[in-house]
Amino acid sequence: MKTFYIETFGCQMNVHDSEKVAGTLLAQGYTQVEEPEQADLVLYNTCSIRDKAEQKVFSRLQQFKREAGKGKVFAVLGCVAQQEGARIFDKAPHVSLVCGSASYTRLPAMLVQLEAGERRVTGLDLDTGETFETPFTRRDNPHRAYVTIMEGCDKSCAYCVVPFTRGRERGRTSQSVMDEARRLAETGYTEIQLLGQNVNSYRDPSPAGWDFAALLARVGEIPGLRRVRFTTSHPRDFVRQIVESIDANPVLANQIHLPVQSGSSRVLERMQRQYSRDEYLERIGWIKAARRDIAISTDLIVGFPGETEADFEETLSLLDRVQYDSIFSFKYSPRPNTAALGLDGQVAEEEKGRRLTIVQEQQRAIQIRRHSELVGRVEEVLVEGYNQATGQWIGRTTQNRILNFTHASGNGHSLLGEYLPVRVTRAGPNSLAGESV
Ligand code: 5AD
Ligand code: SF4
Numbered sequence: 001m002k003t004f005y006i007e008t009f010g011c012q013m014n015v016h017d018s019e020k021v022a023g024t025l026l027a028q029g030y031t032q033v034e035e036p037e038q039a040d041l042v043l044y045n046t047c048s049i050r051d052k053a054e055q056k057v058f059s060r061l062q063q064f065k066r067e068a069g070k071g072k073v074f075a076v077l078g079c080v081a082q083q084e085g086a087r088i089f090d091k092a093p094h095v096s097l098v099c100g101s102a103s104y105t106r107l108p109a110m111l112v113q114l115e116a117g118e119r120r121v122t123g124l125d126l127d128t129g130e131t132f133e134t135p136f137t138r139r140d141n142p143h144r145a146y147v148t149i150m151e152g153c154d155k156s157c158a159y160c161v162v163p164f165t166r167g168r169e170r171g172r173t174s175q176s177v178m179d180e181a182r183r184l185a186e187t188g189y190t191e192i193q194l195l196g197q198n199v200n201s202y203r204d205p206s207p208a209g210w211d212f213a214a215l216l217a218r219v220g221e222i223p224g225l226r227r228v229r230f231t232t233s234h235p236r237d238f239v240r241q242i243v244e245s246i247d248a249n250p251v252l253a254n255q256i257h258l259p260v261q262s263g264s265s266r267v268l269e270r271m272q273r274q275y276s277r278d279e280y281l282e283r284i285g286w287i288k289a290a291r292r293d294i295a296i297s298t299d300l301i302v303g304f305p306g307e308t309e310a311d312f313e314e315t316l317s318l319l320d321r322v323q324y325d326s327i328f329s330f331k332y333s334p335r336p337n338t339a340a341l342g343l344d345g346q347v348a349e350e351e352k353g354r355r356l357t358i359v360q361e362q363q364r365a366i367q368i369r370r371h372s373e374l375v376g377r378v379e380e381v382l383v384e385g386y387n388q389a390t391g392q393w394i395g396r397t398t399q400n401r402i403l404n405f406t407h408a409s410g411n412g413h414s415l416l417g418e419y420l421p422v423r424v425t426r427a428g429p430n431s432l433a434g435e436s437v
Contacts, residue, residue, distance in 0.1 A: 002030045005039035009056055010047025012231060013166075013195055014078055016146035017101055018045045021077065023136035024107055032138075036064055041073045046080035048161050050333035054080050061092040068094030073114060075099070079165035083336060085124050099123035101151070102167045104132040126167040133172065143382060143417045144227075145189045149177050149215065150196035150203075155234060157261075158272045158340040159301060159332060162197055169197075174204040174215055178222075185224035190417070191382060192219060194230040200237035213241035220251045226419060227253045227382065227398060235260065236274040240286045247290045254292050255400045258283065259299035263318030264311035267304055270343065277318065284322055295325040295399035302359060303332045303352030306345035312355050319362055325370065325399060326430075329359045364429045371401075371427035378423050378437055379403060383415040392433070395422060402431040 004025050008018040021043065022032060036042045044060055047053040057080050068074060075097035076088050082100030089095055096114055099107065103123030110121045131151050139145050152169040153162045181192055194216070196202060202212040210218070212230075220228050228251055235258055246252040258280075262268050265276040287294050300315060319327070331352040334341055381395025381403050392404040393415055405422045407415060426433040 002041065003033045003039045004030045004041040004043060005033050005036045006043040006045060007036075007060070008045045009053055010045070010049065010079065012146060012193065013101075013148075013151075013197065014045050014047060015140075016148060016195055017078065017104065017132065018043075019139050019146070020132055020134045020137045021045065021104065021107065023134050023138040024104075025111075026138055027134075027136040028108055028111060037067070039072065041075065042067075043075040043077055046076060046078040048079040048083045048165060048335070050330060051335075052333070054083075058091060061095065065092075065094055073097070077101070077104075079161065082124060082126065082165040083161060086120075086122060089120060097121050097123075100126065100165065101132065102126050102128045102130065105130050126164075128167075129170055131170055131172045133176065143189060143384070144191040144193060145184045146193050146195050147177060147180055147184070148172060148196065149194050149199060149212075150201075153197040154201070155198060155236075155274070156272055156339065158270065158343070159304060159335065159338055161335045161338060164337045166197060169201060171203045171205050173206040174208050174210045174218070175206060177215060178218060181219050181222055181225070185222050190225060190419070191227040191229070192225060194219065194228065196230075197232065198234045198237060199230050200233050200239070200242070212237075213239060213245055216242065216252065217245040217249065220245065220249045225251055227251065229253045229255055229400070231257050233258050235280050235283055238283050243286045243290050243294070246294060247292055250292075253400070254398045255295045255297070256287055257297045257299075258287075260318065261299060261301050262304065262307070262311065263315035264307070265314075267307050267311045267314075270306055270340075271301075271304060272339065277314065281318075281321070293399070295401070296322065297326045297400070298322075298324055298328070300327055300329040300359060301332050302329065302355040303347035305332070305340055305343035305347065307332075307347060307355075315359065316362055319359070319366065323366055323370065324363065325401070326367065327359075327363050329356060329363070331356050367429045368427070371429065371432060374424045374432060375427055376424065378421050379432075379434075380419055381405070381422050383418050383420060385416070386414075393436075395420065397432075403434055404431060405434045405436055407436045 044057045046057040074095045081098045088098050106123045113121045150171040152167045154169045204210040379397045385394040395403045421437050422434045423437050424432050424434040
């Protein structure tokens with residue numbers, strides 16, 4: 001019996017790719033194990049969005065180097081695989097398989113080559129035009145399912161590796177997305193998260209020709225689904241119709257992630273983001289004008305080359321203006337192949353750290369204030385877990401907030417996967433606490 005172990009770094013796209021890879025391996029007769037020591041085949045699905053993420057895989061490979069002698073096969077998948085290619089064999093000679101996400105459909109064939117005794121196999125073709133779909137996908141979460149609608153990215157943000165690691169945009173047919181979503185709903189999934197590097201630029205390759213707003217609205221009508229989310233959006237391609245669809249159908253969750261990256265139009269231009277601060281704020285205006293209370297989150301980079309103190313203050317003023325429900329903020333990290341490498345005005349590491357701390361403190365205060373306004377409200381949660389230590393259930397609201405709660409009826413039956421009304425009794429910066437009603 002052949003066994004495999006897979007560890008995933010990076011975004012939801014990667015998490016879902018790993019579910020597909022695991023399903024593919026299971027269909028090939030492998031069994032999944034929980035520890036790398038027990039596996040014949042060890043796979044790392046990697047991320048290279050920032051240098052720190054990239055270093056993780058090399059430290060893992062270093063850690064288990066000696067195991068390679070015992071017949072264990074090591075594989076590097078995902079964004080570092082695509083970015084570094086065969087150079088990975090030089091850095092970590094015990095690796096046998098290097099494969100980027102655009103070549104995953106070839107994985108079964110590559111495994112056959114390895115089993116036949118080939119020492120080194122690569123899948124690095126970036127322009128395959130393929131979307132990796134499998135009928136075997138083995139999903140980790142029994143209630144929320146990720147569904148890929150498109151892969152790749154055609155934008156050229158000056159800081160970003162994704163166009164180099166995931167290739168050109170390619171959409172999946174609306175028919176195939178709808179069929180999978182219906183099948184998931186029939187088998188008991190109640191939440192679906194539509195995935196793509198830029199879902200807003202989704203184009204149905206079939207004659208039906210749906211755009212993203214149309215696809216989103218149709219998925220939201222599938223019987224059995226309670227929540228539909230999507231990630232990630234690009235402001236340039238974000239249209240008002242998406243907000244209108246959400247407004248019209250409560251199944252489409254009250255949550256939009258709209259990465260801004262900077263509050264300064266000058267920096268946005270240098271980043272090649274293709275929108276200005278005002279154009280971004282116009283989209284925020286659409287979302288805030290909705291009848292539903294749609295939570296807004298964002299991604300931010302501080303210390304992009306050429307970012308002055310005045311630019312940075314514009315980011316702070318944007319945070320004040322938008323009042324985000326949550327943010328993900330990062331220090332700019334120079335990446336191979338990207339346009340920003342050649343820009344002057346690199347910001348010192350220490351200064352990036354200072355700006356990041358300021359951003360995070362300001363946002364923390366905003367979240368504490370916004371969360372405190374929720375105390376007393378009743379929110380519907382999907383129950384996702386149980387915390388033994390605190391005796392609290394872990395729920396998630398339609399706005400994607402974590403709401404930890406106690407539940408009176410002590411008959412011990414599991415609440416996992418249920419939708420329950422919970423009254424908010426306490427607010428912290430990153431989560432809420434409450435009791436079921
Ligand atoms: N340095 C820092 N952050 C980055 N991101 C993307 N590329 C970089 C980089 N080179 C951030 C962006 C993006 C998120 C997924 O990661 O904010 O939206
Ligand atoms: Fe990391 Fe970006 Fe690749 Fe996702 S697409 S794994 S965030 S580099």
